[in-house]
Amino acid sequence: MALHGVRRGEVCGATWSGLDDAGSVLTIRQQIVRSGGVLGVWAPKTRSGRRKVDLDGVTLGSLAAHRLRQEDEREAIGDEWDNGILPDDHGNPVQLRDLIFTHPSGRYLFPEYLTKRMQQIARRVGLLGTVRVPAAAGVTTVLVGTRYRPAEGTWTLYRDREPVGAVTVLGATVQGSRSLLHLAEPLPVALAVGDEIGDRLLSRKRLHDLRHGSASILLGEGVDITIVSKRLGHSSTSVTGNLYAHLLRSTGRKAAETVSAAIPRANRSGDRLGTTTYRYSPVGSPPSVSAGHSGVGDDPIPNSASGGGGNRTRVLRHRHRTSPGGACYLFLSPVGHTGKPT
Structure with missing residues (x-):
């Protein structure tokens, strides 16, 4: 929940068959929750709640170690190992199988049990x-x-x-x-x-706050809201945006600063962040290039506007700025052009 924003009921309902170790993905297909005071195994909260959640290597390693412990517990219990039976959202009894998280007897976990365990851990830290x-x-x-x-x-x-x-x-x-x-x-x-x-006691917060913490970290690190919304299983990005609007504002400011730092500028006196002059030669000849200065070239080209009866000089200046990552942004404008680059 803390790393990947999975709901409490989705943790209780997660199955080994939904875990793809090779693809590092956990598929959420069901959840164990209370509805109207009745505990049952239901479909995910929304249609988009049925989703694939990408997992990191540390989580996969923890799950692998947990699986070994569970296999030892199952071997000790033998034929008595049983995940239990719960009603589905239509009231039909469902035999639970292949649950990732269970009691040592194999029985499913109550969602409230996860909250209690978190509070016990927080109490001891x-x-x-x-x-x-x-x-x-x-x-x-x-x-x-x-x-x-x-x-x-x-x-x-x-x-x-x-x-x-x-x-x-x-x-x-x-x-x-x-x-x-x-x-x-x-x-x-x-x-x-x-x-x-x-010393440095963990605050008493709801288990669900771990899910919010995961989303806050992702958005704070600049992860696209569409990806965050899909990981959380929200019905739309607008739901995610409404819940985490305060984080999106800071992310928006960060994006504005990133764009500002990436695009070169020229001051009012015409000084640029670096120029390369391209001189266009007559048709059929390769253009000549000189870098590191902004002098006006004098290579003549035919003036097509006058029917080829005269020559005029046409120079394009290449404004460039190299970013720390090595990317080069190009802006070409004719000499004499007074408009700002867009």
Whole structure:
């Protein structure tokens, strides 16, 4: 979900038969979701939700390792391995098969289970412990529940995953399943039950926010909105645009700066970013070229406008600018032309 923006229900309904290792593609064909309070296996949310999602090498490697673990679980269960049965969107029972993500028994995952697991992981990333007894500002000890790492060090105090202060812990005394933290200085703020002590804790967000994060990264990196919309399974690019309009504005500014940097300009005095003069010789002769200056050529060519009765000089100047990538942009205009290049 975090890397590829797949919906929670689509993760639960993903199948090994939909995974093309060689093509690095996962085909989304179904999802396990609740509708009207009833859990079932439905078609994707929209017609465009039935889609192919390109995967990166790291994800493919993780899936391969997961498959080996699942095969071990299946071998241990034997004939009892069963993905389970769920109703489809017409109420007909469907025997689930070939699910990528299951419980060790082989049974399908509830969408809510994924959310719970994410919250458990987020709780343990950077967490020292959760306050179990209220602590007043100025005290030098704090009682926390299960301690997930050594207590010594400087830690941030969190309320609703928002920083409210910091403390330095000298050590801890184990009290059953709890730990009494000994502080180097008085507690700067009062702490309530449920407040947390840790370092760089993950915020408590919805699992669906991982999907939004994937889309935000893609758009922020300049990936075309059409590709992003297809990866997310949106019904149209307008849906994607409405959801991520704030990101598209910054992407638009980036595009404007890119175009501005790529196209050469001439100032009002006529100085250019580099010129090459092309002198056109009479018909049948190759044109002569001189680079690095902007002098007016004097090679005569027949003046067809006067019926060939005279000669006139015609010079085209080649304005060029070489981009860092080596591309060269060409703008040709007749000498004496006063209009700006378009």
